[in-house]
Amino acid sequence: MRAVVVTESGGPEVLELQDRESPTPGPGELLVEVEAAGVNYMDIYAREGRPPYTRETPYVLGAEGAGRVTELGEGVEGVSVGSTVAWTGVPGSYAEQVLVPADRAVPVPDGVDAQTAAAVMLQGCTAHYLASTTYPVGEGDVTVVHAAAGGVGLLLTQIIRARGGIVVATTSGGEKAELAQRAGAQHVASYDDYADVVREVSAGAGAAVVYDGVGASTFDTSLQVLRRRGLLVLYGAASGPVPPFELQRLSSGGSLFITRPTLGDHIVTREELVGRTDELFGWIAAGELDVRIGATYALADAARAHEDLAGRRTTGKLLLLP
Known part of the structure; x- marks a missing residue:
């Protein structure tokens, strides 16, 4: 072979x-x-x-x-x-x-x-656990999906919409922005201006959750756009790994949460794998x-x-x- x-x-x-x-x-x-x-x-x-x-x-x-x-x-x-x-x-x-x-x-x-x-x-099961287990998206939750035109991003956007969430999708524009919109994202923004969109959509409160598969280049703003007690889900590092950071930032940002999940921990048993x-x-x-x-x-x-x-x-x- x-x-x-x-x-x-x-x-x-x-x-x-x-x-x-x-x-x-x-x-x-x-x-x-x-x-x-x-x-x-x-x-x-x-x-x-x-x-x-x-x-x-x-x-x-x-x-x-x-x-x-x-x-x-x-x-x-x-x-x-x-x-x-x-x-x-x-x-x-x-x-x-x-x-x-x-x-x-x-x-x-x-x-x-x-x-x-x-x-x-891989990408579908990842999107599934992100939106249903890591942070179970509920009706009206403001979410950010980075790299929304990627494999996980397009699936995650659709699943969030099906659960009643509001998606602020980030892309590099052009065809990628159109794809994110067709997947159901109510708001599509660039990596430079998405923070303004989140503030507007959430009436200044911030996003309930940010799904970040990009990593180093988006990490800082991902933390900044979260609401009080919001969750940053760092599930990938397409732009490189996130460097060490001061944990006090989570406190000063509003008692924030951060997690670094992997798919393997969400399909441990056959029942969980087949269920997804x-x-x-x-x-x-x-x-x-x-x-x-x-x-x-x-x-x-x-x-x-x-x-x-x-x-x-x-x-x-x-x-x-x-």
Whole structure:
């Protein structure tokens, strides 16, 4: 099989398409023919060797995808050969074949194709827990969604709207602003003027929650636009990690809260994982959640996908199609 291998930590040039031996499923595993693999910022962090994603090279990159089950390992029940499953948090997904633990494989229902399923696993589950668990958005809550035209941002905006929240979306303008608006954001602003929009929308009170996947470049203003006892949810670092800061800022800002959640802690059990994906897939099949696939690439073009994502030249989800 062909797979994208990280030969050493570094830039996109360290990604190499190689021929590797097809894996054999062990007990409790599925062998899946990959139809689509998701490209995510955490793949870039892993490729660069950023903790906690550091791994010994060489290794096959990727952790998310969907495809057709071709072989079952010993003891696997409830899954049949030929069925379509999706996964996230499974190493080695930038490949034509991957071994998926059966308890991490979720069934993809009729009405949801494999590409859409792959596109919604990491980003969709992230948007789901952000708006329903980390801060359960309620009717009339003023929220800020940074990078609202990105994969998580577009899904998060739709889920917040479905829960009755008010979205102030930040984008770099142009097509991205239009996409955020079409996703349901009531207010779309630039990174320079969104604080003014929040003040106006909230009658000076500030935002109940800021969902920030950008990191270093937005951190300070994210804190500044929060209402008293507001919550900053820092779930990513597209512009770089946030440097250490003085905790007293939370007190002087109005008894603020800050959290740095990760998806893994919100899909710990199979019940929680399937509960989130069942709801997501149900919304998609019913036409209530739109999943934008911004671009697709061949496995051989994985480096270009990374360059496009890191350069913030993309919208929605990027996929590799083996």
